[in-house]
Amino acid sequence: MANSISSKFDRACIILDKYDRSPSKLIPILQDIQAEYKYLPEEIMTFISVALDISPSTVYGVATFYAHFTLEPKGKHVIKICDGTACHVKKSEGILNALEKDLGLNKNNKTTKDMMFTLETVACLGACGLAPAVVVDEKVHGLMTPEKTLALLDSIKKEELDNVQ
Numbered sequence: 118m119a120n121s122i123s124s125k126f127d128r129a130c131i132i133l134d135k136y137d138r139s140p141s142k143l144i145p146i147l148q149d150i151q152a153e154y155k156y157l158p159e160e161i162m163t164f165i166s167v168a169l170d171i172s173p174s175t176v177y178g179v180a181t182f183y184a185h186f187t188l189e190p191k192g193k194h195v196i197k198i199c200d201g202t203a204c205h206v207k208k209s210e211g212i213l214n215a216l217e218k219d220l221g222l223n224k225n226n227k228t229t230k231d232m233m234f235t236l237e238t239v240a241c242l243g244a245c246g247l248a249p250a251v252v253v254d255e256k257v258h259g260l261m262t263p264e265k266t267l268a269l270l271d272s273i274k275k276e277e278l279d280n281v282q
């Protein structure tokens with residue numbers, strides 16, 4: 118346990134050093150921290166505030182101001198359903214409902230208990246010609262239907278099972 122805790126902070130230290138522990142580099146530091154941990158863990162935020170000698174409220178202020186930062190742990194696979202106008206008109210809601218039902222998730226509960234999947238809705242992805250669009254782990258899938266999206270989800274689940282066996 119002690120090891121995993123120290124290695125957790127070691128990774129934050131490497132990122133801090135990369136930016137010369139400069140308070141003016143807070144945003145890129147937080148971006149790297151999020152890339153490393155997939156979210157901004159509370160204890161790491163506190164650690165950064167001490168290391169950079171800036172107040173925790175400043176660190177939290179930046180982290181909550183930018184929409185791409187997240188303070189919640191996310192699942193291994195992040196599925197984003199576009200709910201911009203073009204996708205909405207082409208029934209993106211049906212895709213969201215099908216995924217929520219399959220994964221047992223809802224608006225207040227976006228990550229599965231096994232931390233395998235996180236479901237999010239996002240504003241226009243800039244791929245309206247492909248509406249309705251779904252992004253799975255940064256890859257855009259266009260012209261989706263609930264059936265196609267569930268098939269995609271099944272293939273990810275199967276891949277995960279194969280990895281375990």
Ligand code: FES
Nearest residue numbers: 199201204242244
């Ligand atoms: S509205 Fe979905 S990609 Fe533009």
